[in-house]
Amino acid sequence: MFKINEDYLKLQGSYLFSMIGKKVAAYQKENPDKSIIRLGIGDVTQPLAPVIIEALHRAVDEMGSADTFHGYAPDLGYEFLRNAIADNDYKARGCDISADEVFVSDGAKCDSGNIQEIFAKDNKIAVCDPVYPVYIDTNVMAGRTGTFNKETETWSDVIYMPCTGENDFKPELPKKQPDLIYLCFPNNPTGGTITKDELQEWVDYANKVGAVIIYDAAYEAYITESNVPHTIYECDGARTCAIELRSFSKNAGFTGLRLGAAIVPKDLKSGDVSLHSLWARRHGTKYNGAPYIVQKAGEAVYSEAGKAQLKEQVAYYMNNATTIYNGLKDAGFEVSGGINAPYIWLKTPGNLSSWEFFDLLLSKAGVVGTPGSGFGPSGEGYFRLTAFGTHENTVKAIAKIRENI
Numbered sequence: 001m002f003k004i005n006e007d008y009l010k011l012q013g014s015y016l017f018s019m020i021g022k023k024v025a026a027y028q029k030e031n032p033d034k035s036i037i038r039l040g041i042g043d044v045t046q047p048l049a050p051v052i053i054e055a056l057h058r059a060v061d062e063m064g065s066a067d068t069f070h071g072y073a074p075d076l077g078y079e080f081l082r083n084a085i086a087d088n089d090y091k092a093r094g095c096d097i098s099a100d101e102v103f104v105s106d107g108a109k110c111d112s113g114n115i116q117e118i119f120a121k122d123n124k125i126a127v128c129d130p131v132y133p134v135y136i137d138t139n140v141m142a143g144r145t146g147t148f149n150k151e152t153e154t155w156s157d158v159i160y161m162p163c164t165g166e167n168d169f170k171p172e173l174p175k176k177q178p179d180l181i182y183l184c185f186p187n188n189p190t191g192g193t194i195t196k197d198e199l200q201e202w203v204d205y206a207n208k209v210g211a212v213i214i215y216d217a218a219y220e221a222y223i224t225e226s227n228v229p230h231t232i233y234e235c236d237g238a239r240t241c242a243i244e245l246r247s248f249s250k251n252a253g254f255t256g257l258r259l260g261a262a263i264v265p266k267d268l269k270s271g272d273v274s275l276h277s278l279w280a281r282r283h284g285t286k287y288n289g290a291p292y293i294v295q296k297a298g299e300a301v302y303s304e305a306g307k308a309q310l311k312e313q314v315a316y317y318m319n320n321a322t323t324i325y326n327g328l329k330d331a332g333f334e335v336s337g338g339i340n341a342p343y344i345w346l347k348t349p350g351n352l353s354s355w356e357f358f359d360l361l362l363s364k365a366g367v368v369g370t371p372g373s374g375f376g377p378s379g380e381g382y383f384r385l386t387a388f389g390t391h392e393n394t395v396k397a398i399a400k401i402r403e404n405i
C-alpha cells in the first residue's frame with residue numbers, strides 16, 4: 001500500500017488568494033453593475049517589448065529549419081544567455097560571477113522552492129515576516145519546519161524575522177542561529193529594501209556562523225536609489241555564503257514566458273563539497289532546460305534596444321507606484337515601499353485588521369488589494385497594493401480610495 005508524503009498534509013491551505021477570489025466573486029454577484037479594479041496580484045499587464053517579440057519570432061523560425069533547429073538545451077542553459085547574465089548583471093557591476101556559475105531556469109519561484117533540496121533536512125531556516133510564501137511552504141513539504149501553531153500562525157522550527165514599521169521593514173540579525181537565511185530585496189510584499197552596508201552585515205554574519213543566504217533578487221530592476229545593492233555579490237565575501245535568484249518576470253514581463261537563473265558561486269562549500277556541483281547534479285537530473293526560444297528572448301533583454309525598451313516598461317510601473325504612494329500619502333495613509341519596488345505597503349487606518357480593510361476597500365471603493373496578514377503574522381494591520389496594473393486603472397483606483405475611504 002503506497003504512502004503519501006505526510007508533510008504535504010501540514011501545508012496550510014492557500015487561504016490568501018482563494019479567500020480573495022471568493023470575496024471578490026461574492027461582491028460581484030451582489031453588485032453586478034459595479035466595476036472592480038484589481039491591484040492585488042503581482043502579475044504584469046504590459047505586453048512583451050518589441051525587441052523580445054522579434055527575438056521570439058526569429059527563434060521560432062530557426063526551430064522550423066533542420067539546420068537551425070534546437071533540441072534539448074544544455075543542462076545549465078545556453079552559453080549565449082549565461083554570458084549575457086554574467087556580463088550584464090554581474091561583471092558590469094564589478095561583481096566576480098562567471099558564466100559557469102549561472103544556472104538558467106524557468107523562474108525564481110521554482111528555484112526558490114527547489115534550492116532547499118540540496119540542504120540537510122535538519123537545517124534551520126530563517127525567513128522575514130511577512131514573506132513570499134514559497135520559501136516556507138517548500139520547506140514544509142520537505143519536512144523542515146516542525147509543527148504549525150494556529151494561534152501564532154508560526155512554524156515551530158522556523159526562525160521568523162519580523163519586518164514592521166518599527167524596524168523600517170528591515171530584518172534584524174536573528175537571535176537563534178539559522179543555517180539557511182532567505183532574504184528578498186527589494187521585498188515582496190513590503191516593497192522595502194536594505195542598503196549595501198546593511199546587506200554586508202548579513203553577508204558577514206552568514207560567513208561567521210556558516211549559514212547560506214538565499215537571496216531573491218526578482219525585483220532588482222525596480223531599484224532607484226544608489227545605495228541599494230542590485231546583487232548580493234556587491235558585498236565582500238558573498239561568494240562564500242550566498243546563492244542569488246534572478247527572474248525575468250518583473251524586469252521584462254516574462255511571467256507567462258518563464259525564465260530565471262540561479263547563481264551558485266564555486267566558492268560556496270560545505271567542507272569539501274561545493275554547492276555548485278550539487279546544484280549542477282540536481283539541475284541536470286531533474287530539469288531539461290528553459291526552451292531555446294525563451295532563452296533567445298532572454299538574450300534580447302540584454303541588447304541595447306532591449307535595455308532601452310525595458311527601462312521604459314519598468315518606468316511605467318514605477319510611475320504607477322508613485323501615483324499610489326503619493327496619492328495615499330496625501331490622503332493621510334501611512335505608506336511605505338513603492339520607491340525601489342512595485343509594491344506599496346500601507347498601514348490599515350483606524351487599526352483595522354488586514355481583512356477588515358480588504359472588505360472596506362472592496363465594498364466602498366471597488367478596489368482589490370492583498371491583506372498583509374496573508375504573508376505572515378507580522379503583516380497583520382498592513383495591506384499590499386501593486387503597481388503592475390494599467391496606469392489608467394491605477395489612477396482610477398487611487399481616486400476611488402480617496403473619495404470613499
Ligand SMILES: Cc1ncc(COP(=O)(O)O)c(C=O)c1O
Pocket residue numbers: 042106107108109110112132184188216218246247248249255259260
Ligand atoms: C519574491 C518573489 N520571488 C519570486 C517570484 C516568482 O518569480 P518567477 O516568475 O520568476 O517564478 C515572485 C513572484 O511574484 C516573487 O514575488
